[in-house]
Every structure is written in C-alpha cells, then in structure tokens.
Amino acid sequence: MSMRTVAALYVQSDGCYAGLAGVDAWGIERDARTYAGPHPVIAHPPCERWGRYWHGSPRKPHQYQKGDDGGCFAAALASVRRWGGVIEHPAYSNAWSAFDLLAPPSSGGWVVADWDGGWTCHVEQGHYGHMARKATWLYAAGVHLSDLPSLRWGSSGQRLPAVALERYGYEKARRTGVMAYVGGKDKSKIRAATPIPFRDLLLSIARSALTSPAAAPATAAE
Template sequence: MRPVAILFARQDSIYKTLPGCDVFDMDRDARTFQGGMPVVAHPPCRAWGRLRAFANPRPDEMNLGRLAVALVREFGGVLEHPAGSTLWQAQMIPLPGAGRDQWEGWTFAAPQKWWGHKAEKSSWFYIVGVEPPELPDVPMVLGEATHVVQSRKRQGHRPHIKKSEREHTPPPLAEWLVELARRTKGRS
C-alpha cells in the first residue's frame, strides 16, 4: 500500500484511523514534511474563503495555503478548499473546467454531501498527477442537503451544522482523497 501524507489535518482527524496515512496535524506541523510521497492537503481556508473579511487568521496562515499548493505540485496528490477560494487566483490554479496549469494540475468541483456531509459544502479539489478518468468512483448524490453551513435563519430554513462539522472531513471523503493520492503518477 502506497503511503500518503495528510497535511494540515485536525488533531482529531479521521485520517489517523486510515492505514498508510502519515498525518501532519498542528503538533506535527506540515511545514516539516520532507516529501517522498503524494499528499492530501487541507490547508486552513479562513484567510482565503468567502468570509475572509470576518476571519482572524494567524499571520502565517496564508502561507500555509501557498505551501500546500507547492507540495501538491511537487509530489502529486490533491488539495481541498471551499469553492470560490481566492487561493486559486493567487496561485494561478485553473478554475473548474478551465483546463490545466503548467504542472498538469486541474480542478474538480463537487459538494462534500456526495460523501456523506450533512451540508452541501461545495468544494474545489486541485489535483496533480491523476487524470480525470483515473479518479476513484465519485458517489454523486442528488437532492438537497439536510443542513446548511450558514444562513440568515429564516423560518423554515434547514438547520446549521456545527463549527466542528465544517472542519471535519467525512470518512468516505477522506478515504476517497487518500485513494486519489495513491493513484498519483510521475511524482514523489
């Protein structure tokens, strides 16, 4: 089984229970990753997301996103961020459907509800080293999610997810991302 580095994971990450995952959480510090294997990167998104004007990121947080992009480009794998992340423009990552960059990277867009998240949670996946036909099976799910990430609490609206649920990766998505990274070719 090909090992995969999980970068910028939560301390209580589901990845710590998956075989073959070398997990870098806050204590282990992804900035110490030495390479040699494909990566699944979940860099902090609050400095890059739609609500960044209301966020209070640490001074170095934006650089963690840039580092994650560089590591995916060097070793192959995937970076996950919210749809609309400004990291894409800052790092010249192609938008979904816009082709490839000079590292042959491309962006796949999908809601995390397809992998069991309670909310839609639209996400972008920057992928390097795996061709579209080589993706693991994508479990497309139709219909409305049971919850929302955030709304204006209108009467009759779906309930909000908790902050911890916004940050956790659903186990089926974690397994899918690890399998995707294992399929990386020509790197590491």
C-alpha cells in the same frame, strides 16, 4: 502488494486520518509547511483567510488580509505538485485566482487547472455523508486524468435546519443554512470534518499519483 503511504497535511490530530494504516497524519502539532516528502499528499490547508469572510466577522470587518494564512496554501500547492496528490478547499476559494488556477464548473467534472499538469473539480461533500452540502473544490496533480475518479457531480440537495423552519420559516432557514445551528464545544470540528467515504476517495486519488510527478509532462487530456 503493500499499501502506498500517503501524507495527510493540515488535518485534525484526532480526526478521520488519525491512526489510519498507510497514512502519515500531520496534525496541528506538526508544521505541514515543512513537509519534504517522499509520499504523495492529501492537503486540507486552512481556509479562513480565503473564503467569503476572509476579512473577519461581518460584525468586525477588515480584521485580516486576504490570503494571510502563513504560507499554508502555497506550501500545500508546492507539495502536491512535487509529490503528487490532492488539495481540498471550500468552493469559490480565493486561493484559486491568487495562484492562477482555473475555477471548475459547479456542474462537476475534472477540468484543466493550470499548465503544471493540475486538474480541478467542484463537488459537494453532502453526497458523501456530510450534514451540509459543503461545496468543495479539489486540485489534483501528478495524476493521469484517466486515474481520477468520477465523483457524484451536481447538487446534493438543499439542507434546511428543522428548528429554523419551525421557528422562523423557509426563507430564514434557507439563508442561515444547516451548519449555523450546529452548537456545542465541537461545532467547529463537526463543520470541518471530512466524511469517511470522501476521505477514502481522496486517499485513492493520492495513491494513484505518479512515482515522480514533478517530472511528468502536463497534458490537456489522456
């Protein structure tokens, strides 16, 4: 049986999806907003304008408008609803309320996200190898609840930077977090990277999507 192809949208050109068998990777050189099928989708739309600092740096607030991502999240949501698959975004993303999606509980578990057959959950990528806890919200559509994987729910444990603990003590280390001490030219790439085990889970969700998800009825449970 041949492997079902998945389109990975808004991904790093040289990231964990690049060159992977059965994956059509859409890096920065391709405009993922134009994706027109026919494969199920994993989407990692830009999150800068949807997070805690959507307005810009705390030192220079109100540089940007909330949700001004050029229509990337809207296009990702439309693609997942049309072709089936999953969206990954930071936990507490303002995109959920902007697009009338219900927020999932931090304790974990898949819950109803909307009346379009969508499901959502809260999971920490620290369980799957990320150096930080990296709390994440997922939105899946075109997938039966019974086919969604049970993830490692709950907290993946506090991550404290050793250098900050040594120099400044526990309270500052807790406030700043481990990612604040990642330096070098690849720091943004390291922060954004998806751990391989987590990538594989997302691939399994996308590959379990119905052949014609747009025609599937919305149900509260399976």
